[in-house]
Amino acid sequence: MSPGDENDYERDAGRSDGMGGSGQTRTRLPEGEGDPYGGARRPLRASRSLVTVVGVVVLLIAAIAFANRGNGSGTGDGSSGDSTTSSNSATKPGSNATAPSGVKPVTGGTNGIASGFAHTGQGAESAGANYAVALVSADILKPARRGDIVNRVFVPDQVDAFNSKLDKAYDKQFLGKIGLDANGNAGKGLTYVSRTAPVGTKVTQQSGDTATVEVWCTGVFGTAGVGSTSPVTNDWFTMTLKLQWVNDDWKVQSFSQKDGPAPVNTDSKASTADEIAKAVEQYGGFTYAR
Structure with a gap:
């Protein structure tokens, strides 16, 4: 109730x-009665x-x-609730799609990256959402921080390979195009923004110690400040992460990204570069959980 x-x-x-x-x-009666x-x-x-x-x-x-x-709609023995959920899942999300499960989403985390996810589909979704945020953050462009992120997000046998791939992808030439120096820092008076917010998650495949999770995201990206050649804009994309259960946690085996789904843009008035920069500094991120 x-x-x-x-x-x-x-x-x-x-x-x-x-x-x-x-x-x-006093007894009040309708008019004309009594x-x-x-x-x-x-x-x-x-x-x-x-x-x-x-x-x-x-x-x-x-x-x-x-x-x-x-x-009756709680967990109970699961006989009636599960059958209803499974019959409706093909057409629309169940009424308990975003309801709290009572399961603690994570048991720990370091440097803003959560860890200790449950060995369940829900745990895989939580891991996918948090790893998507880390992999599209401003810190991933900084060589000094990139290695730590890769070590915490990827399965051990893929760490070296992805360190090499990301070093090549985010080389000095790429960083220069978006107004950053070789260390991934913006120029004086400028603030580089890369903030991602998962909108939804779903498991598309799960079998034992492997799972594939899609994370629908929106975010803001660009450089805020006077004279910026890459102003902050918003984006919508979906990240697909193939996860593996390793050392009592979900880790990324591989990932890919595609555009959308994107809604129609509103006619909201754009904030100034200074307002965007202050918002990034003043508003912290979240640990995401399913």
């Missing part, structure tokens, strides 16, 4: 009690008391029914 439902019951119960309570001294003489008041009071009792009983029955329905 939602808080709103509970308030409705309390208001209804209050009206029922007021109709037949001992403190009620006897103008006092002898008719005694049976009317009895009738209203009966209506009050019936109303209270109906409310109690309704409250019990709602409570039982709430209990």
Whole structure:
């Protein structure tokens, strides 16, 4: 039962009690009904008391029914809830798609990268969301931080390969095009922005110690500041991560990225470069969990 439902019951119960309570001294009748003489008041009071009792009983029955329905939608033995979820999953998300599971999403983390995910599909989704944020962050462009991110995100036998790939992808020439120096830092008075926010996740494949997770993301990217040749813009993309269960945690085996799905752009007024830079500094990121 939602808080709103509970308030409705309390208001209804209050009206029922007021109709037949001992403190009620005036009986109000519809216009044109009732006897103008006092002898008719005694049976009317009895009738209203009966209506009050019936109303209270109906409310109690309704409250019990709602409570039982709430209990039935929980985990329980899973027999009825699971069949309903599986039958609806092909057409639309279940009503509990984003409901809290009671399972702690992670057990730890270092330097903003979560770790210790559950060995479940839900844990794989949480890992995928957090790793997507790390792999498209501003820190991945900094050689001094890149190695640590790769070590924490990828499976051990892929660490060296991805360190080499990312070093080549984010070389001095690439960094220069987006206004960064060889260390991945913006020029004086400028702030490089690369902030990603997962919008949704789904497991497309899971078998034992492997899982494939798609993470639908939006984000802001570019360099904020006066004279920037790469202003901050927004983007929508989907990242696909193939995960493997290694050393009691999900790690990335490989990943790919494609554009969209992207909504229609609004006509919101763009903020100034200074406002964007301050927002990045003042608003911290999140640890994402399914």
